[in-house]
Amino acid sequence: MDFPNTLTGVQGYDPQAVDALMARVKRQYEGQGLGPISAGMLVETRFDLVAGGYQVQAVDAALARLADTFELREQSERLARLGKGVILGELEIMDTELQRVLGLGAVGAFDYAKRGYKKRDVKKVLQIISEFGGLDRVDAFVVRSQALRRSRSGLDRDQVDEFLALVTAASTRARITA
Incomplete structure (x- = not known):
């Protein structure tokens, strides 16, 4: 490239x-x-x-x-190896956590950290995820490419990054099992 x-x-x-x-x-x-x-x-x-x-x-x-x-x-390799039932079981657990975080909102779901992400940026990403209207419609690239700026008193970066990884993994599982 x-x-x-x-x-x-x-x-x-x-x-x-x-x-x-x-x-x-x-x-x-x-x-x-x-x-x-x-x-x-x-x-x-x-x-x-x-x-x-x-x-x-x-x-x-x-x-x-x-x-x-x-x-x-x-x-896709995991689906072929383990079967649809296993992937759907994982997806159900992921979706529960995803809905919990979206329900709490950025400030309620993530801890504060001295060098975290700006609350406004995290709120925007959560709004974008909500607007997709279903895990099988979430565009992982859009989620991964959102700019999250740092703030001296922002939301915990590790927690936010882990959640975004969960969203992209869940959306992939939802697409391959749809």
């Missing part, structure tokens, strides 16, 4: 690190990979910032799309 570079002097992701990961992802996807790369690993990937590096937003969008592709592949 080719990514646009930032302007000279502006920080972006280290091109060598990004290119190395993308080459590894390509090898694995084509069945030649050395070790497994999962959707979760792609979502959690962080790169060093360097002057003139790749544009952060472009790389993050590509990683979100790849994570969706890997998640779909992983869950």
Whole structure:
């Protein structure tokens, strides 16, 4: 994949690190990979910032799309191996937690943290999730690509990230079992 570079002097992701990961992802996807790369690993990937590096937003969008592709592949393999009943059982548990969080709202569902996400941003993401109108309609890419800015007294980042991972995993399961 080719990514646009930032302007000279502006920080972006280290091109060598990004290119190395993308080459590894390509090898694995084509069945030649050395070790497994999962959707979760792609979502959690962080790169060093360097002057003139790749544009952060472009790389993050590509990683979100790849994570969706890997998640779909992983869950489709699980469906074939374990059967629809197991996946539907997991989905029911996930949906219960999802509805709990949406019912409580951002402030009620997540703890405060010194360096958390802005409440307004988290509320917006929860609203977007609610507006999809069903797990099988949730667009995981839209959820993964929402900008969550940091705040000195925001909502706990780990809890919010875990919830968003739950949403994307549940939406994938809902789509493959529909």
